[in-house]
Amino acid sequence: MSAETAKDYTTKELMAAFIANDLEDGLGILVGANLPVPRAGVLLAHLTHGPNMRIIISFTRANLVNEPVLEPFEFITDWRASRWAEAYYIHSDFIDYIKRYGMNEIFFIGGLQFDRYGNSNLIGIGNDYKKLKFRGPGGVGSGDKGAHCKRYYIYTNSHSKRTFVERLDFVTAYGWGEGGRDARKKMGIPGEGPRYVITPLCIMDFEEESKRMRLKSTHPGISVQDVIDNTGFELIVPENVPTTTPPTETQIQVLRNRIDLEGILRRK
Amino acid sequence: MSAETAKDYTTKELMAAFIANDLEDGLGILVGANLPVPRAGVLLAHLTHGPNMRIIISFTRANLVNEPVLEPFEFITDWRASRWAEAYYIHSDFIDYIKRYGMNEIFFIGGLQFDRYGNSNLIGIGNDYKKLKFRGPGGVGSGDKGAHCKRYYIYTNSHSKRTFVERLDFVTAYGWGEGGRDARKKMGIPGEGPRYVITPLCIMDFEEESKRMRLKSTHPGISVQDVIDNTGFELIVPENVPTTTPPTETQIQVLRNRIDLEGILRRK
Amino acid sequence: MPQEMQRKKVVIDETEAAGWIKDGMTIIIGGFITSSHPMAILRRIIKNGVRNLTVIGSASSGLDVDLLIGAGCARKVISPYVAGEAIAPIGPFFRVAAERGEIDVWEIDESMYYCGLRAAAHLLPFMPWRGCVGTSYPEVNPDIKVFRDPINNETLLAVPAIKPDVAILHAAVADPYGNVQHVGTGFGDRAQHLAADKTIVQVEKIVPNEEIRKEPAKTSIVGADALVRAPYGAHPYSSPGFYIEDLEHLKEYVTAANVYAKSGDRGPFDAYLEKYIFGPKDHMEYLERTGIRRLFSLYEY
């Protein structure tokens, strides 16, 4: 095991490591099926420095620290993942879990669109709700999680001017609203809101006062200009933008030997 | 088994039979520990004509039709009664059971005081809530059940001018309020409200229009005047007040051989 | 024991159960995305040509709801999500029907979904909730009201009661008297049952009452109004403890639905309906068409 920087890694592995590094022990986190990078990031944190994390998997709560290999599943409902369960998670009761569990959990929130304040939209594209140009799948749990979790990460596989837009057509999850560090407090929303935006190009955070999206680091091979060119609103760009911290050798070992044996994160 | 009138029975057995005769098949009913007469009445209905009743006992749901003998228990929490369980009844979930279960259930509601409209009081006696002359145990679930059950029965072991009073000091369960057949509807309360008042002296019901309490029948050995003398408000007394219908021979057999082997109902 | 002292058995077949569902009713469907949808009954409802349903999906609805839309049964959809994870990021029929205004969507998120069901179970007009304050939900769904709470004057959402006529669920087992037990957590099935006027549950097996009494803590639904014996009844979706999803079938569905969504050609989807829904005379014939080899290939731990 080694804290040295890995010599060989993919951008997806780097993104997973970034996620893992930001997750402290003790959090509760849902591990779903169809976002391999957040899944890997969460499990990496759990296996390397989060022995007291509570993993929500296939509607159970589990601790996977002692499991040698964590097979992925194709669907979130796959009951085969329940073999690790310490407790059931009855989905309809989640509204009763807000205080004791929800507010200690982190989430990954996706979207069809995001704006500069980290608000997101999963309803659809178009000015008229009754005549959408593109109908999305619906907000799922993102609107509530946006308010009722410790903090969340915006995660998208698509960084373009179509996803990062000047103005959302609809807001399904409230990020920083119209901006300002007290935006959420004024609304009475308890959760800390979006912390980072994780895309295939870069990591972004939110400037402390205005809560405008700010470039934090670019992934290897991506320039600041690449990010600007693919973002539909004016991003805050600091003078020096580092490259996203690479994974350590240990992280890569754990990823490849216990979490991602199939190599999904190694596919380009 | 015989539908003939029993030759030998106690008033408590008669009261239990009255209760049983009024309970149709299919109801859900809580069987508690410290009201032997309602307990016996409910189980008698279940065993004689209620094979689809759902008995709530020791926080489980059970069907006891095929059980030869039903031992009583001293406390409602006695887990030994769970041996008949078909399902658990998580107490904190009962507020979620209102529509599907609560509104199909009947209850027995007691009190320190009752008024002519079947309102009841379990808080205490005295004009000033902060300086009660007598503090009661509290309303328990009666206030909610009064609103959220199919119908209920007022049951008391004490029929006196101290319990049946002109005016309640406090209302814990709303019966017919200030009277009138639409009293509950006006308040938006869904349950049918109190149907009968069952005391050691008599059975009372509620006159259809005014919903004032009305003498329905007296128990053997009790005169109409006995009831009037022990009631603190003006009761509606019809011209002819029959004696409460006696139990059948079959009912007495079932009571004594399956429900009340200890003879609690036979004690004077 | 006299006849009248027998407990009433509530087992009926899927044809009779589907017959409960009439044009214009509001149904709520159990399961979650790719698991535990009551497909045997839903297929029969489609076969019956029921129209103008208000379809309340599960908290995350799967392609079960999409199928009802595609088959023309749904006029209004209440769901926080209609899709199939990686198989179908958006339900193909849901998408085009919503875009064209062929269905109304009563837009909510998962928390409001359960708040609405709770309100119905509580016989209350609404339940308050804070999640989604500041979002577009009250604009796109004007039934959701922004209000100030009567205690602290905080800004909250009032989520109206969601009141299904019939809940249609799929579970593992039940005794003939309506005591239902799931394998697994049952997702939101309990909440759906508690909000509905009537509940129909199709199960993999009917078991004796004694089996239920062995583990009463597992009983998830008491007093189902009707039970349907439907082994493999959730197919092509999974049934925890019994079988996993039939990926091949799901892909066949999505492919056919996508042809229509992209080109307007209903041919492949009509063929799908004919093969799996209109053709088979009942659930058993559906399973015969699927084939025993395929069915048991799904029979994994």
Place this chain on the structure above:
Amino acid sequence: MPQEMQRKKVVIDETEAAGWIKDGMTIIIGGFITSSHPMAILRRIIKNGVRNLTVIGSASSGLDVDLLIGAGCARKVISPYVAGEAIAPIGPFFRVAAERGEIDVWEIDESMYYCGLRAAAHLLPFMPWRGCVGTSYPEVNPDIKVFRDPINNETLLAVPAIKPDVAILHAAVADPYGNVQHVGTGFGDRAQHLAADKTIVQVEKIVPNEEIRKEPAKTSIVGADALVRAPYGAHPYSSPGFYIEDLEHLKEYVTAANVYAKSGDRGPFDAYLEKYIFGPKDHMEYLERTGIRRLFSLYEY
């Protein structure tokens, strides 16, 4: 495995657990009337001389709450009922302390009790409820507001959140990491946990994690903040699956309490406190004083 990769065990003893409870805090107590109260910890709280507690009992509180009142720990009581069924139709200390204004009672019924806890779990200021509309509750407890709902304009009660600092519960078993399993239904313990800032659970046994994983559906509380190993810890109340009530002890309590309630003579009750609470140095010594013969006489199916 490196030390920092070990899961944290949360097992402490009853002395340390009781030390969490400070003057003026709000505690909520698990169980139901004569079952499953966390007596080992409550006795230690009394021994510590804690004062001015707001004591939230179970939905039907037993003489556990009455004891805390009698011992002078409670300033305010939140409960729909404080009594002991046939043993004590009204809690003797509850009655006299309320009559004399020595305690404030925050009057609610069982439904409002759970509504208040739900509101706390939901981080909401209130929950609406219809039961008890038309009763005196909003008069005797002005924190409960009568209001018109924002959807249908119906008259409802707004029940304010009930927010315990610490939930103190008794259950059957737990693993060292805070996964708790009850025998029996657990009454309102789950709801109490979900509303509280912290949860302490005393259990009959600590079991290996593997035992919990054998039946994960039985896990009733995840993540107890502290566990106390307290065999016979609910005595003199019952613990489902372990022992029934100690009627003799309960009668001893009620007799002593009634002497005070009727005559003002605290002698017998002070002797009770000395014998069972101030005298024994810990829970094991309490059990020794009770005697093994008595303890195992309660050990019935």
